[in-house]
């Protein structure tokens with residue numbers, strides 16, 4: 001047995017994580033025991049909270065002060081949920097200042113194409129600025145998906161960067177997404193795809209058990225149709241694997257993917273199967289829609305984003321002493337196996353010591369450990385090693 005360990009130690013760091021975490025970026029969508037617990041953290045009450053808060057601003061018509069209040073809240077909410085990057089893309093429309101709000105979760109592979117998902121936050125009641133437009137289904141529901149997927153991914157290490165865009169001024173004519181698309185094209189920006197969420201609340205008077213996956217069929221560019229269908233198929237697979245929802249395919253039309261499609265980007269979207277009967281009226285309030293349905297739609301999107309951004313489950317050396325103990329880590333079993341006995345300290349994402357053991361070769365992490373990124377410090381005499389692990 002000693003010979004076995006000598007061989008492993010001789011391989012040095014290769015035993016922990018020599019393969020670049022960016023090498024395999026395309027994960028085929030299959031049932032994944034690491035994705036399931038992430039999906040299950042998409043929470044109905046959390047989604048409801050976003051929709052209710054946006055509705056409570058009153059109208060979010062693009063000309064109004066209450067729209068500006070919602071804009072400020074969304075920016076703060078991305079920050080409060082842990083965004084490492086959040087900024088506004090500002091422009092003026094009809095003499096009124098507007099802003100797309102963009103938050104990023106930075107992945108470990110900066111050269112890989114990022115994933116972009118988005119939803120508009122403005123609302124309208126038949127284009128009448130004097131009428132209240134609470135816009136719960138259209139489109140606080142999409143914003144509920146956006147902010148909730150952002151929240152649950154915070155503790156999840158991903159390879160690709162994921163960008164979340166809250167679009168302004170969709171209702172007067174896809175204005176915010178037009179600005180985003182033009183600037184992206186003008187600067188030669190590329191990304192894997194844009195996934196749109198607009199009107200995913202369903203209708204409270206129906207059983208909402210089917211999601212429409214919208215794919216690009218023709219429109220301004222034809223070269224992006226096939227990849228749109230391929231990503232749509234992956235999303236359909238995510239719904240089958242991780243939610244009770246059935247899937248119906250439909251075309252993209254009339255929302256924020258269109259300006260991006262016109263620039264040649266690959267786009268697709270999610271949409272409610274039963275069109276909410278309060279569409280573009282003062283009655284578009286949370287009670288007219290089905291928050292549980294919105295939550296399931298968000299779960300499928302969360303699963304797809306994790307699968308295609310790629311989970312970064314490789315353990316990573318953060319400080320290396322060539323003579324220090326080596327670590328093998330199995331995330332699902334939450335088990336650490338060391339190359340030789342050592343003292344272990346486990347530090348949580350805030351740097352607090354959560355666990356101390358001495359003289360261990362194998363350690364099962366406690367089940368009640370909060371998901372996130374931890375650092376394992378191993379010490380054997382004067383030899384030390386620090387390794388970053390992810391607890392799902």
Ligand SMILES: [Zn+2]
Pocket residue numbers: 120138139170198199255
């Ligand atoms: Zn809309």
